[in-house]
Amino acid sequence: MSEAIPIYEGAIDKGLEGIVACTTAISAIQDNTLSFRGYSIEELAAKSNFEEVISLLWSGKLPNSRELASIHQELSSQMTLPGELLKVLKTLPTKNVHPMAWLRSAVSISAHWDADANDSSVEANRRKAVRLTARMGPLVCALEAIRQGREPVAPRPEKSLAWNFLYLLNSGKEPSEQMARVFDTCLLLHADHELNCSAFATRVTASSLSDLYSAVVSALGALKGPLHGGANEQVMLMLKRIANMDKAREFVKAALAAKEKVMGIGHRVYKNGDPRAAILRQLSDQLTRQIGEHHWYEISTLIDETMYKEKGLMPNVDFYSATVYYSMGIPVDLYTPVFAVSRIAGWIAHAAEQFGNNRIYRPRGKWTGPIGLKYKPINERG
Amino acid sequence: MSEAIPIYEGAIDKGLEGIVACTTAISAIQDNTLSFRGYSIEELAAKSNFEEVISLLWSGKLPNSRELASIHQELSSQMTLPGELLKVLKTLPTKNVHPMAWLRSAVSISAHWDADANDSSVEANRRKAVRLTARMGPLVCALEAIRQGREPVAPRPEKSLAWNFLYLLNSGKEPSEQMARVFDTCLLLHADHELNCSAFATRVTASSLSDLYSAVVSALGALKGPLHGGANEQVMLMLKRIANMDKAREFVKAALAAKEKVMGIGHRVYKNGDPRAAILRQLSDQLTRQIGEHHWYEISTLIDETMYKEKGLMPNVDFYSATVYYSMGIPVDLYTPVFAVSRIAGWIAHAAEQFGNNRIYRPRGKWTGPIGLKYKPINERG
Numbered sequence: 001m002s003e004a005i006p007i008y009e010g011a012i013d014k015g016l017e018g019i020v021a022c023t024t025a026i027s028a029i030q031d032n033t034l035s036f037r038g039y040s041i042e043e044l045a046a047k048s049n050f051e052e053v054i055s056l057l058w059s060g061k062l063p064n065s066r067e068l069a070s071i072h073q074e075l076s077s078q079m080t081l082p083g084e085l086l087k088v089l090k091t092l093p094t095k096n097v098h099p100m101a102w103l104r105s106a107v108s109i110s111a112h113w114d115a116d117a118n119d120s121s122v123e124a125n126r127r128k129a130v131r132l133t134a135r136m137g138p139l140v141c142a143l144e145a146i147r148q149g150r151e152p153v154a155p156r157p158e159k160s161l162a163w164n165f166l167y168l169l170n171s172g173k174e175p176s177e178q179m180a181r182v183f184d185t186c187l188l189l190h191a192d193h194e195l196n197c198s199a200f201a202t203r204v205t206a207s208s209l210s211d212l213y214s215a216v217v218s219a220l221g222a223l224k225g226p227l228h229g230g231a232n233e234q235v236m237l238m239l240k241r242i243a244n245m246d247k248a249r250e251f252v253k254a255a256l257a258a259k260e261k262v263m264g265i266g267h268r269v270y271k272n273g274d275p276r277a278a279i280l281r282q283l284s285d286q287l288t289r290q291i292g293e294h295h296w297y298e299i300s301t302l303i304d305e306t307m308y309k310e311k312g313l314m315p316n317v318d319f320y321s322a323t324v325y326y327s328m329g330i331p332v333d334l335y336t337p338v339f340a341v342s343r344i345a346g347w348i349a350h351a352a353e354q355f356g357n358n359r360i361y362r363p364r365g366k367w368t369g370p371i372g373l374k375y376k377p378i379n380e381r382g
Numbered sequence: 383m384s385e386a387i388p389i390y391e392g393a394i395d396k397g398l399e400g401i402v403a404c405t406t407a408i409s410a411i412q413d414n415t416l417s418f419r420g421y422s423i424e425e426l427a428a429k430s431n432f433e434e435v436i437s438l439l440w441s442g443k444l445p446n447s448r449e450l451a452s453i454h455q456e457l458s459s460q461m462t463l464p465g466e467l468l469k470v471l472k473t474l475p476t477k478n479v480h481p482m483a484w485l486r487s488a489v490s491i492s493a494h495w496d497a498d499a500n501d502s503s504v505e506a507n508r509r510k511a512v513r514l515t516a517r518m519g520p521l522v523c524a525l526e527a528i529r530q531g532r533e534p535v536a537p538r539p540e541k542s543l544a545w546n547f548l549y550l551l552n553s554g555k556e557p558s559e560q561m562a563r564v565f566d567t568c569l570l571l572h573a574d575h576e577l578n579c580s581a582f583a584t585r586v587t588a589s590s591l592s593d594l595y596s597a598v599v600s601a602l603g604a605l606k607g608p609l610h611g612g613a614n615e616q617v618m619l620m621l622k623r624i625a626n627m628d629k630a631r632e633f634v635k636a637a638l639a640a641k642e643k644v645m646g647i648g649h650r651v652y653k654n655g656d657p658r659a660a661i662l663r664q665l666s667d668q669l670t671r672q673i674g675e676h677h678w679y680e681i682s683t684l685i686d687e688t689m690y691k692e693k694g695l696m697p698n699v700d701f702y703s704a705t706v707y708y709s710m711g712i713p714v715d716l717y718t719p720v721f722a723v724s725r726i727a728g729w730i731a732h733a734a735e736q737f738g739n740n741r742i743y744r745p746r747g748k749w750t751g752p753i754g755l756k757y758k759p760i761n762e763r764g
Binding site for chain 1: 387388389390391392393394395396397398399400401402403404405406407408410412417419420421422425426429430442443444445446447450466469470473474475476478479480482483484486487490491493494495497499500576577578579580582583586587588589590591592593595596597599600602603604605606607608609610611612650651739741742743744745746747748749750751752753754755756757758760761763764
């Protein structure tokens with residue numbers, strides 16, 4: 001068998017760049033745009049909403065009225081965190097704990113109360129998918145409440161996931177319809193992105209036929225890294241360090257001179273600009289103006305435009321989402337968890353696709369070490 | 383940039399079979415044997431021990447006396463689970479919870495008390511590596527104690543990881559030196575295995591420059607699956623269903639007729655036999671005889687030899703480890719956690735190697751869905 005398998009060494013130590021790992025019909029990056037199940041992200045952002053996109057990503061088609069009502073009902077019924085889970089979550093330390101580490105633990109623990117945890121049937125996976133998606137936001141908001149020493153608020157099941165996130169985050173203060181709508185767009189834009197690192201992590205873990213919670217916990221771990229989900233937080237910290245337009249000019253000059261990577265600028269796959277960034281740029285313009293801090297947008301565009309002029313690099317999804325989240329009052333260290341609140345939709349679609357056409361991921365390594373060494377007794381070792 | 387990258391589609395939906403993902407100098411599968419850092423597994427199993435192999439895997443060379451004393455001292459000092467962690471672990475449900483799910487949560491939570499959790503320096507990673515490795519066994523044994531309703535026993539720091547595992551598992555009953563030695567060999571044999579699915583999961587998560595806990599939690603999730611670590615447990619359940627030699631003959635016949643995969647038989651990489659299986663086969667022979675249940679070994683060899691004669695397939699590491707663990711009185715549902723108690727050594731070596739020469743894993747998907755669909759208002763959808 002192995003004799004017949006050609007060994008391909010073309011992407012060693014390049015993060016599998018250029019390697020097609022699997023067939024997929026969830027999201028596509030083609031002609032420099034992103035589409036979910038065949039619908040362009042621009043059209044979905046303008047006309048759809050997060051719940052509809054969840055249904056689209058999971059089922060492959062836009063829901064009709066009955067199907068949309070059904071996904072709303074399913075999600076609504078699972079939004080509230082079980083009391084026993086909440087009790088344990090309150091005992092987890094939060095001080096000096098990265099919110100993504102807390103979320104990784106919280107999601108892993110959630111499985112202990114899930115009667116479907118050991119059932120990998122399509123039906124049980126659907127129920128778990130709904131629970132994971134409905135509760136990701138409430139879990140993030142529970143962390144915010146717990147670390148502030150207040151009781152987490154109960155969600156309002158008749159409202160959307162986006163509305164509830166802002167409601168729970170602000171301890172029961174109802175968000176404006178405009179803010180809820182903008183946040184819904186943010187969730188929609190981040191919902192999936194082909195074989196990004198965390199979607200790939202989902203598929204690798206799922207490929208041993210492990211369970212959905214394990215796959216999602218792996219994804220959360222991957223998203224945590226600064227080269228992936230952690231980037232939006234880094235963008236805001238960078239902007240805060242820069243603080244004003246004069247320093248922004250100096251910053252870009254220095255970064256260019258030192259050939260340093262600028263957080264949120266450039267993308268391995270999009271070379272002519274990330275279509276999500278274009279949408280988020282408009283939202284950033286609008287929202288920073290609304291809160292009277294338009295300089296964040298101005299600093300951002302200076303960096304964006306200079307990097308394009310000098311290096312041909314364009315912003316990715318993280319670059320303008322930073323100032324959008326900032327304008328909504330989301331704490332900076334929750335930007336990556338917010339990413340997870342959205343991307344859970346895509347992870348689940350990837351796990352389901354992997355389960356449906358599975359082969360365990362097991363690549364090879366190219367050996368660079370010694371071979372045939374002779375074991376020496378301990379007193380003869382250097 | 384992307385224009386210059388050749389796209390390779392040769393391993394689509396084949397679990398990256400034949401794709402060389404990275405250079406590596408940890409373990410090699412060459413000439414049908416396995417070696418760690420250049421030393422054959424046969425020689426290590428005969429002459430070395432688990433702690434020495436941990437040092438070898440992490441540092442690249444066999445430790446001298448001072449270095450071996452140092453790794454012993456480091457591991458010993460970290461074996462005891464922090465009281466606050468144990469307190470939270472006791473509140474986690476264990477009923478109907480897969481032990482690997484529990485372990486995934488337990489390791490994730492451990493990070494909350496680790497002062498080095500947010501520090502990814504080489505020094506902090508070393509301390510975390512030691513903690514994770516020293517505590518994996520005590521965590522598994524804490525689960526066994528908690529679900530039996532008894533207080534976890536404190537480890538004996540002067541003893542080895544293998545000795546302590548058996549000691550803690552049996553609530554403080556000291557194992558015989560022979561049993562401790564056999565279990566040490568089991569840990570040594572399972573310590574690493576090139577780019578298996580969980581090592582690859584470790585590397586994928588680490589590649590976003592996430593932290594060591596996240597990488598190990600991903601690995602635990604991948605190991606949990608029945609196509610990976612879950613296989614040793616499945617082998618024992620299969621043997622128990624078979625129960626005697628007559629049924630064993632029927633079983634193999636039926637499996638061959640139905641062209642069914644037999645758990646623990648066959649390996650994607652070894653085609654002329656897994657060298658670890660040969661060593662474990664001897665231990666299985668010896669231990670099943672010792673406990674007066676040699677029929678488990680006989681049933682195993684009948685399956686093994688028939689599958690080889692009829693299909694040319696040979697047993698992998700899971701096949702004989704099942705009856706070895708059974709003979710040691712390890713509960714069947716802890717076989718996969720035991721795998722983790724050993725493999726943590728390899729995962730950490732892979733994370734360190736990945737951090738040292740990193741590029742984020744981000745392969746591509748081959749699009750098989752529709753494109754350019756037009757969004758329809760909800761009342762026009764089917």
